[in-house]
Amino acid sequence: MPDFTATAPGKIILFGEHAVVYGQPAMAVPVTEVRARAIVRPEIGQKHGGIHLLAPQINLDAEVRDLQENHPLAVAARGVLDTLEATQAPACTVHLVSTIPIASGLGSSAAVSVALIRALAGFLGHPLPDESVSALAYEVEKVHHGTPSGIDNTVVTYAKPVFFSRDKELRVIPIKKAITLVIGDTGISSPTAETVGAVREAYQNQPGHYRDLFRAIGNLSERARGALEEGDIQTLGPLMDENHTHLQEMGVSSPELDVLVNRARDAGALGAKLSGGGRGGNMIALVQEKDAARVSQSLREAGAVHTLTTTIQATKNGE
Ligand code: PMV
Secondary structure: OEEEEEEEEEEEEEEOOOHHHHHHOEEEEEEEEEEEEEEEEEOOOOOOOOEEHHHHHHHHEEHHHHHHOOOHHHHHHHHHHOOOOOOOOOOOOOEEEEEEOOOOOOOHHHHHHHHHHHHHHHHOOOOOHHHHHHHHHHHHHHHOOOOOHHHHHHHHHHOOOEEOOOOOOOOOOOOOEEEEEEEOOOOOEEEEEEEHHHHHHHHHHHHHHHHHHHHHHHHHHHHHHHHHHHOOOOHHHHHHHHHHHHHHHHHOOOHHHHHHHHHHOOOOOEEEEEOOOOOEEEEEEEEEHHHHHOOOOOOHOOOOOEEEEEEEEEOOOOO
16 A cells, blocks of 8 residues: 555635624635645554554644544544445554644644545545545534534635535635735634634624624625625725624624734735634735735734735636
8 A cells, every 4th residue: 555645725714704604605715835734654564453643743643543532633534434434444654744833723623634534535545525525524623613614624625715605505716816815823822612602602692783793794705706706806905804893893803913904904905804713813914915025024013923925826717
């Protein structure tokens, strides 16, 4: 059995976080500058089968069979074996490495799952279709977040800009003109499960108000999809600003996020908003390519612990 390698990109949510949990559409894009990689190697000469996981970045060096039932990587590996109706894997080691910052809204957990699922299935001689890879990665996301919408595993699996609604067919967005985003990290860790829980509680207390906010955000996602498909980048910035205002009203922004969002706008961004669960984590700014370095520098001066510039390329014919 030869080695088998698979990779998966990071991701960032452009529009619609939180509202997507309540059935509204959201939009996310792959961040290809950062990646997770899984390499599966056979352990020749070992008497017993089994999968060994090696992930030095999270201090993991263990057999899948020795991990707790709900360990995310064990859920991913067992999911592959169950799907392939394999009771046991031949002895092998899965090396996991990633350049995606952990727990910062860049899809690190989904990307590691997708890379592991693809590499293991390929190693076992049965590469899985994207739909199955995404479905298995969704099971892992549930371990992390409780009630995820499924947008992270979807965008990371397909590695294309997606327009995503729960229970609706996935749409890949054809991008007419490339866009450049600067991502700024507050450095504040804010588990997505907690912000999703806080929004749920607020929604239960004020259902009418929150339903209106979710709908307004879903409407922005729709308009943003149109703008991306038409290459109308000037319209996209103000839509991001509006989405940020709604997220503030929803109570998921924070002083640190607001400082970075305002600073990006002052430095010439076309629009800016928090991205992901909020109350920490990342914000994004839409910029003209020539302004990316200036906006990035301003964000670091305003307290961003790191910044990342990513370009979403225009869709080529037939892609
Ligand atoms: O924090 P992130 O980037 O994983 O995004 C969470 C997005 C939410 O809409 C808040 C939750 C979800 O499951 O869609």
